[in-house]
Amino acid sequence: MAIPRVSSNHDSIIQDSWARCREFGLDPQSRPAFGKLPEQHVAQLLERHHSLVQTTHQQVLPFYENILSNSNCLILLADQQGQVLNSWGTKRFVEPAQSQGFVPGATWVEQATGTNAIGTALACEQAVHIEHDEHFLKANRFMTGSASPIFDADRRMIAVLDVSSDSFLPPSHTLGMVKMMSQTIENRLILDQFQHHHFQLTFNTGLNNLDSQWAGLLVFDDSGKILCANRRADNLLGVSLLRVNIEDLFKAPVSQLLDQAEGQPFALQASGHNRFHCLLKRPKAQVVQLRTVPAPKPSLVNQPTALAALGLSDKKVAKAASQAQRLLEKNVPLLIHGETGVGKEVFVKALHQASSRAHQPLIAVNCAAIPSELVEAELFGYEKGAFTGAHHKGSIGLIRKADKGTLFLDEIGDMPLPVQARLLRVLQERCVQPLGSSELYPVDIRVISATHCSLREQVQTGHFRQDLYYRISGLNLELPPLRERTDKAALIQRIWDQHREPQQTAGFEPHVMALFERHPWPGNLRQLSNVIQVALALADDEAISSEHLPEDFFADLELGGELPQPNETLNGKATLASTEDLTELLQESGGNISQLAKKLGVSRNTLYKRLREKDL
Structure with missing residues (x-):
């Protein structure tokens, strides 16, 4: 049976790659030259790309756990030089002679390893799928691979994400998955760079797909100048959006756009004939005061709450939503129990939006996704030069970013014990001391925690502090798994x-x-x-x-x-x-x-x- 092609130019991509391999002097019978970096150079490579690896881990892990975990596949992240940075999944399908190609520091550029998903995606700067027999080197034909480039906010290709397997997975499926994951990573990179001081406009053709990673994303300042846009925005509007004013794209002045209520969908007519549904997000740390008269606070009594939509007709969820809503303004800490993926973060977002802090930041922290050696720095912040690899400007930390808003500590049971002690002090004193600093910074936060495991059992085994457990578990809520x-x-x-x-x-x-x-x-x-x-x-x-x-x-x-x-x-x-x-x-x-x-x-x-x- 013929293998279905995933794009009209697929054949030409393979043919061009094979031609390059011949020009490089490669022989299909030769072994790939993955290279082997000294340990010190590998450590430097990973430190240089630390932020990219961490962001990718946070965005890729849900896809792997919920879509690919039962497949015999491996997700690889490589830098713009084709050097492997990290991997997720199983290496069971990798032939022993090829194992050195799947460790940090190994290279997958075409010059060294022939036609392959990572190297060919780098060469043509687009997503590709390489079947078993389409690899130039026979040694690589035990696997298939789909890879997609990752671009930063300035549209520079900075990495490649790859899904490899020895299974005959449908090309359209794996290619679609890797495109989806790379777009999610690109969106996260843009938001991490711009969300604190600039406006965000999310838009799409339908009202119900505004929260999709395939939505268009624009970042602009208060004059309307577009500072950054994802590639999906280009596709939806049909133009390149860098260095364009937002008034050139939509039939609305900037002042009208900035008057839109945050979190409330609205419609905009593009300069062409397309009409889009949109959401506006204001900067988390707004530098310029745009209004001389403060906007009135939303009425909690009259405002429709997102919590009502969560309950649907399931009695357990409805009960949890009802109890949580009654304690919204009581400042009682909430601890949510539920399996991974049951919607704990969605529940917390609805809770936050229905509270008096709805227009303040909601900072969600997945304690299981942050490497243990970085948890303290991420949560409490650090002064510049506090440790090797620290950003030269330092960091205020996620707790201080949640000031006046809500701090959501997901999978808190995975938090290391030393960090638990520091967190307890913050919750007791409502002050944060960054790493490498003697300063104390007051914080006003509402704390909601979540876990998939029994914290009581962890307390008994000594893996979770008893005093912290009683500090965070004012009201315990249970969200049922989807199967129930x-x-x-x-x-x-x-x-x-x-x-x-x-x-x-x-x-x-x-x-x-x-x-x-x-x-x-x-x-x-x-x-x-x-x-x-x-x-x-x-x-x-x-x-x-x-x-x-x-x-x-x-x-x-x-x-x-x-x-x-x-x-x-x-x-x-x-x-x-x-x-x-x-x-x-x-x-x-x-x-x-x-x-x-x-x-x-x-x-x-x-x-x-x-x-x-x-x-x-």
Whole structure:
């Protein structure tokens, strides 16, 4: 069966790469020259790219945990020189002779390793998918790879993100995933650089996909000058947005734009004929006072609260939302329990938006995502020169960034004990002392914590301080996992509506909804959201069918014993009880595995497995 191409210029990308490899003097039989940096140089390389690695870790980990964790794949981050910086996932598929190519410092440029996803993406500065036999060097043909460049706020290519595997994963799936992850990283890099002193405009074609990583993002100052934009914004507006004034793009003066209420969607007409839905975010540390008369504070009684939407019809979530809302202004610390991905951060955001601090910052800290040796610096800040690798200007730290607002400490059970002691002091004294400083800085924060583990058990084993536990657990709330929620169908519909494009109205095929209802969802709401986003990207304007679902979706069903066995009926259309059944079905589909898998409502990998079991 022919391998489907992922883009119209795919063949020319491979042909051009092979031509370059020949010009470099490479032989398909030769071994890749990954190189080996001395340990000191590797340490310097990682220190130089520390911020990029940390940002990538925070953005990539949810995708891996909820979409790719059951796939035999590895995510690699490489710098603009093709040198590996970090990896996530499994290296089990890597052949022993190639293992040195998957460690920090190894290089994947075409000159040394031939046609490959990382090196070829660097060479052509676009996302690419390289199949097994498309690698120039035969030694690399044990794997496939999809890679996408990462650009910084100035549109300079600074890195490449890659997903490699030895499986026959659909090219469109892995390429779509790596594009999605790289766009998420680019958006985060832009926000980290500009969010404190400049305005942000998020816009998209639909009201329900404003929070998608595929939304356009503009950063501008109070004069309307655009300082930065993501590449999606270019695509939506059809122009390059660097050094352009926002009034040149939309039919509205800057003053009208800045008068929009933060967090409330509004519409803007582009200079062309397109109309976009938008959200405005004001700078966290506003330098210029734009209004002479302060805006009135929102009424908590009359203001519609985002908490109401969280409960839907599930009694447990509704109870948690009701209890939390009654304690909003009581300054009682909240501790939220729930599995990873159940929506703890979404719950906290709604809680913050419904409070009197809605127009102050909400700072979310994932204590499990920050390397243990950096937690103190990230939380409490540091003076310049406080430690090797510290930014030359120092840092105020995340706690001080939450001043007057809400501090959300997610996965607080993973916080190291020494940091717990410092945090306890901050919560008691309401003052922060940065690393390397003798100054104390007062902070006014509302603290909400969350954990997926039992903090009581951690207290008993000595892994969590008892005094800190009682300081953060004024009210304990439990958010149920997705598999236990009674409003699953409504959640699926809502998340589909949030991420679909306006023209995507076909919804789901009935057997897909049945699979969704039976799925164990180990990654909970986060996994559901990612699965639906991938499915929408692959389905275009069609109804979502089984062939649009990630392979890991079916792997989870198989692990949970939910998929029909070979002697059971699949979707009431056919049985796999015998070799004759499969042979007949294959003939009817003309040998098209994808078509047959779709008909049976299973993944291609599952069908391949059944075929191997029957020696077909």
